[in-house]
Amino acid sequence: AQSVTQLDSQVPVFEEAPVELRCNYSSSVSVYLFWYVQYPNQGLQLLLKYLSGSTLVKGINGFEAEFNKSQTSFHLRKPSVHISDTAEYFCAVRENRDDKIIFGKGTRLHILP
Amino acid sequence: EAGVTQFPSHSVIEKGQTVTLRCDPISGHDNLYWYRRVMGKEIKFLLHFVKESKQDESGMPNNRFLAERTGGTYSTLKVQPAELEDSGVYFCASSQDSGAGTKNIQYFGAGTRLSVL
Numbered sequence: 001a002q003s004v005t006q007l008d009s010q011v012p013v014f015e016e017a018p019v020e021l022r023c024n025y026s027s028s029v030s031v032y033l034f035w036y037v038q039y040p041n042q043g044l045q046l047l048l049k050y051l052s053g054s055t056l057v058k059g060i061n062g063f064e065a066e067f068n069k070s071q072t073s074f075h076l077r078k079p080s081v082h083i084s085d086t087a088e089y090f091c092a093v094r095e096n097r098d099d100k101i102i103f104g105k106g107t108r109l110h111i112l113p
Numbered sequence: 114e115a116g117v118t119q120f121p122s123h124s125v126i127e128k129g130q131t132v133t134l135r136c137d138p139i140s141g142h143d144n145l146y147w148y149r150r151v152m153g154k155e156i157k158f159l160l161h162f163v164k165e166s167k168q169d170e171s172g173m174p175n176n177r178f179l180a181e182r183t184g185g186t187y188s189t190l191k192v193q194p195a196e197l198e199d200s201g202v203y204f205c206a207s208s209q210d211s212g213a214g215t216k217n218i219q220y221f222g223a224g225t226r227l228s229v230l
Contacts, residue, residue, distance in 0.1 A: 004155075036221070043117075043223030044156075044204060090156065099169065099211045100146070100158035101219060 002027040004093050006104035013081050014112045021076040021107045023091030033074040034092040034101070035065055044090070050074065061085065083111045115140070117222035119205050125228045131193040134225045138187070138207030144168075145188050146208070146219060147180060151201040159203075162188060163211055195229045202226050 005024045013019045025031065035047040048059025055067040061084075065076045074091060091104040118137045126132050138145045147159040159178070160170040164185035173180070177196070182188040192199055202224040210216035 032217075043119075044206075044221035046218070046220065049218065094217070099144070099161050099217065100172070101148075101206075102158075103148075103156040105155050 002031070002093060002095055002102050004091050004102055004104035006091050006107050008107050009105065010108045010110060012110040012112055015083055016080050018079050019077065019081050019085075019109065021089050021091075021109065023074045023076065023104060025072050025074065025091070025093045025102075027072075027093060027095055030096045032094045032096060033065075033067060034094070035059065035063070035074075035076050036090045036092060036103075037087045038090070038106075039087045047076070047089070081109070081111055083113070085109060086111050117205055117207050117220055119203075119222040119225050121225060122223065123226045123228070125230065126195055127230050128197055129194045131191065132195055132227060134190045134192075134203050134205075134227070136188045136190070136205030136222060138205070139220060142207035142209055142220075143185065144208040144211045144217070144219075145182060146206040147188070147190055148204040148206065148221075149201050150204065150224075151198070156204065159190075161211070168211065192227070195227075197229050200227055200229045 003026050033050040036044045037047045050057050050067045058064045063078050088106045088108050090106045092101045094101045120135045145162040150156040158172040161168045162182045165182050179191045204224045206219040206221045208219045
């Protein structure tokens with residue numbers, strides 16, 4: 001069965017420092033991969049997606065993620081974080097034969113001044 | 114263009130009462146999904162509508178939950194009677210297409226926070 005693992009429940013980072021949020025998945029078939037973000041008191045917003053093609057995908061707000069099929073990973077990165085990046089980030093996967101999305105438990109990103 | 118909208122944003126009810134959540138998908142999206150996040154857990158799939166038909170309801174927890182989408186537009190999710198473990202955030206999402214393909218991108222609403230006391 002497919003699953004998504006976000007090892008870090010919380011990540012504190014100083015402002016303007018780089019950040020990487022880790023995500024690993026398991027699936028026996030081809031998948032589509034997503035990162036969603038939930039800012040405080042807001043809904044889930046699609047940050048970026050990997051559907052096919054280049055394994056490095058760029059999203060909104062300067063975030064990017066790299067799909068690594070051999071390591072079944074889809075880590076999210078940003079070279080320099082801002083206080084406005086404070087949010088909870090969810091890695092998610094959808095198998096290409098299915099419609100439902102499987103989410104990780106989420107990672108809370110805390111930006112320190 | 115309006116996104117996915119959900120009502121109410123927050124609902125507080127007592128155990129045993131009934132609550133109805135509503136979701137309005139993005140205009141033109143035939144596919145509508147319900148998900149739920151119980152505190153401390155992952156966001157989990159509940160069910161999927163294609164127009165007015167239930168395509169997949171494998172995630173519905175029990176028969177106290179009833180989802181409808183009459184006319185294939187907005188959807189309601191009724192919990193009757195509500196139990197303490199039903200507390201959580203209920204998300205609705207919609208997509209233009211379903212199945213394999215790049216148009217099955219799900220866009221989420223802000224969620225309804227349900228508190229059962």
